[in-house]
Amino acid sequence: MKNIALGQYYPAKSPLHRLDPRIKVLLALIYICAAAFCKNIIGFGVLLVSALLIVALGRIPFKTIFRSLTPVLFVMLFAVFFQVFFTKGDMLLFAWWKLQIYGEGLYLALFTIVRIFTLIIGTSMFLTYTTTPIELTYAIEDLLSPLKKLKVPVHDFAMMMTLALRFIPTLVEEADKIMTAQKARGADFSTGSLVQRAKALKPVLIPLIVSAMRHAVELAVAMECRCYHGDGTRMVVRKCRFSDIAALIVMIIFLAGIIYLNILGLVYTA
Amino acid sequence: MDLPFIKVENISYSYKGDGGVGVPVIKELSLEIREGEFVAVLGHNGSGKSTLAKLLNMIFSPQSGKIYIDGKDITAPDMTDDDVFALRKTVGMVFQNPDNQLVATIVEDDVAFGPENLSVPSEEIRKRVDEALRAVGMTKYAHHEPHRLSGGQKQRVAIAGIIAMLPKCIIFDESTAMLDPIGRREVMQTIKMLNEKMGITVIMITHYMDEAAMAGRIVVLDEGRIALDGKPSEVFEREELLRSMGLDVPQCAAIIHRLREAGVALKGDCTTPEKCAELIGRALGGEGRDV
Ligand SMILES: Nc1ncnc2c1ncn2[C@@H]1O[C@H](COP(=O)(O)OP(=O)(O)O)[C@@H](O)[C@H]1O
Ligand SMILES: [Mg+2]
Numbered sequence: 001m002k003n004i005a006l007g008q009y010y011p012a013k014s015p016l017h018r019l020d021p022r023i024k025v026l027l028a029l030i031y032i033c034a035a036a037f038c039k040n041i042i043g044f045g046v047l048l049v050s051a052l053l054i055v056a057l058g059r060i061p062f063k064t065i066f067r068s069l070t071p072v073l074f075v076m077l078f079a080v081f082f083q084v085f086f087t088k089g090d091m092l093l094f095a096w097w098k099l100q101i102y103g104e105g106l107y108l109a110l111f112t113i114v115r116i117f118t119l120i121i122g123t124s125m126f127l128t129y130t131t132t133p134i135e136l137t138y139a140i141e142d143l144l145s146p147l148k149k150l151k152v153p154v155h156d157f158a159m160m161m162t163l164a165l166r167f168i169p170t171l172v173e174e175a176d177k178i179m180t181a182q183k184a185r186g187a188d189f190s191t192g193s194l195v196q197r198a199k200a201l202k203p204v205l206i207p208l209i210v211s212a213m214r215h216a217v218e219l220a221v222a223m224e225c226r227c228y229h230g231d232g233t234r235m236v237v238r239k240c241r242f243s244d245i246a247a248l249i250v251m252i253i254f255l256a257g258i259i260y261l262n263i264l265g266l267v268y269t270a
Numbered sequence: 271m272d273l274p275f276i277k278v279e280n281i282s283y284s285y286k287g288d289g290g291v292g293v294p295v296i297k298e299l300s301l302e303i304r305e306g307e308f309v310a311v312l313g314h315n316g317s318g319k320s321t322l323a324k325l326l327n328m329i330f331s332p333q334s335g336k337i338y339i340d341g342k343d344i345t346a347p348d349m350t351d352d353d354v355f356a357l358r359k360t361v362g363m364v365f366q367n368p369d370n371q372l373v374a375t376i377v378e379d380d381v382a383f384g385p386e387n388l389s390v391p392s393e394e395i396r397k398r399v400d401e402a403l404r405a406v407g408m409t410k411y412a413h414h415e416p417h418r419l420s421g422g423q424k425q426r427v428a429i430a431g432i433i434a435m436l437p438k439c440i441i442f443d444e445s446t447a448m449l450d451p452i453g454r455r456e457v458m459q460t461i462k463m464l465n466e467k468m469g470i471t472v473i474m475i476t477h478y479m480d481e482a483a484m485a486g487r488i489v490v491l492d493e494g495r496i497a498l499d500g501k502p503s504e505v506f507e508r509e510e511l512l513r514s515m516g517l518d519v520p521q522c523a524a525i526i527h528r529l530r531e532a533g534v535a536l537k538g539d540c541t542t543p544e545k546c547a548e549l550i551g552r553a554l555g556g557e558g559r560d561v
Binding site: 011132133163165169170215218222223224225228 | 359379387
């Protein structure tokens with residue numbers, strides 16, 4: 001139970017790790033847009049190359065990346081299946097009984113794979129692998145700070161997110177302990193109807209909630225002792241460096257390029 | 271005015287009980303602590319140790335009496351928020367449950383939490399985090415997730431988080447109570463190092479007599495009052511009084527005490543097993559013999 005991964009921060013010294021987290025959030029957003037807008041075979045080629053380049057820049061081993069891709073393999077296969085068999089077009093490649101496979105279907109399937117692949121690489125490389133969860137929440141807080149003028153408690157939400165992340169493993173461990181203790185007293189969590197099983201969880205949930213409250217009270221005092229003041233006046237503003245701005249400009253040019261390729265309408269557009 | 275580092279004058283504090291009737295927990299307590307001291311605070315459950323700690327940190331304010339810390343009257347009515355932060359920076363606090371003190375999902379982010387709240391510039395934060403982690407011997411774990419560390423390691427990270435605020439004094443509220451023997455030893459070594467090498471004033475609330483014996487001075491609380499105050503050897507002499515307050519005496523102190531009562535002449539202080547063996551060895555006639 002101790003091995004829950006919180007996010008998947010991969011400590012390393014790379015250009016991507018060094019970028020300002022706020023810039024990385026923006027980069028991820030722009031990259032997602034590029035992947036979503038792309039409609040063009042050259043564009044997809046460019047996307048694929050860029051994704052590999054980003055992985056290289058983040059110095060994350062391909063094995064790690066591949067592991068994060070496995071959960072979505074199923075989704076990819078599913079999408080490919082539908083696009084290969086259910087797309088109708090002009091270029092009939094193969095026909096047998098009611099089954100017809102068109103060139104357009106193959107194109108679309110290929111594009112879908114590239115698109116999902118780049119989406120995942122984009123978000124995981126910029127956000128989860130190279131940015132710690134707390135940097136990420138601070139970055140989101142900073143980016144959303146204009147909303148503070150509208151009295152949206154942006155800082156409080158960011159802090160809540162951080163703390164929730166931090167306490168998931170603690171509470172899971174505790175739930176595990178309580179369940180073991182209840183099992184030792186003869187509780188049965190794995191047989192019976194759904195309703196029965198839900199009822200069996202009650203003696204787990206109540207102690208868990210009580211202990212979560214205790215955690216909260218003690219944590220609040222400890223945070224106060226470390227001079228936390230919940231009014232969101234974190235003064236430590238990280239200044240964007242030249243490399244941060246340069247990365248942002250490169251990414252904007254990249255998006256513009258993808259859109260330009262769409263306008264040119266080269267080769268095949270889906 | 272020449273004030274000691276901490277001067278507590280006649281403070282009283284009561285929690286709001288049911289129906290608004292106050293339950294007195296600290297009763298007209300006075301105490302002085304000099305800079306650089308290592309003070310252990312003993313007392314049975316509910317004697318008011320944690321409450322006293324929280325009063326020194328302005329988590330609570332006393333209903334009467336005065337507290338001066340580092341030359342400032344922290345009970346003055348004109349304390350601003352900034353004064354409170356300055357106090358909490360000066361007097362850090364480490365609690366019992368390490369899980370409830372760590373706020374971040376990465377060790378070094380957690381250590382940076384205090385300085386960040388104090389608006390320390392980021393290059394300076396970087397430096398302080400590295401130094402604090404080095405001081406507690408956790409540099410290797412800077413990028414680890416706290417929930418994967420052992421109890422002793424978590425507690426050392428919590429200590430690093432306080433050191434990074436550059437405190438003059440740290441209060442430990444039963445910080446070893448939830449740890450296994452190895453974790454306890456790690457944390458005790460760290461506490462000693464803070465006091466001896468870094469010159470930080472340490473106030474250590476504890477249940478363990480052997481830990482209290484390591485301090486330079488022991489203060490015993492009973493029902494919100496100071497019952498005993500002195501060097502470990504002096505405090506442990508009062509075995510009956512300690513037992514009547516629900517406290518134990520370290521085994522070695524008890525043995526020496528009983529031997530003295532039985533008429534064996536033992537000279538000198540004795541708070542550690544090594545010292546105890548030495549004393550007895552000498553009494554048996556072996557002048558300075560190795561025991
Ligand atoms: N938040 C609280 N509200 C009401 N009573 C409290 C509270 N915290 C502690 N007490 C009571 O104050 C007394 C002293 O508590 P505490 O200072 O925690 O003792 P110690 O740390 O020595 O065990 C106890 O009797 C306890 O029940
Ligand atoms: Mg206590």
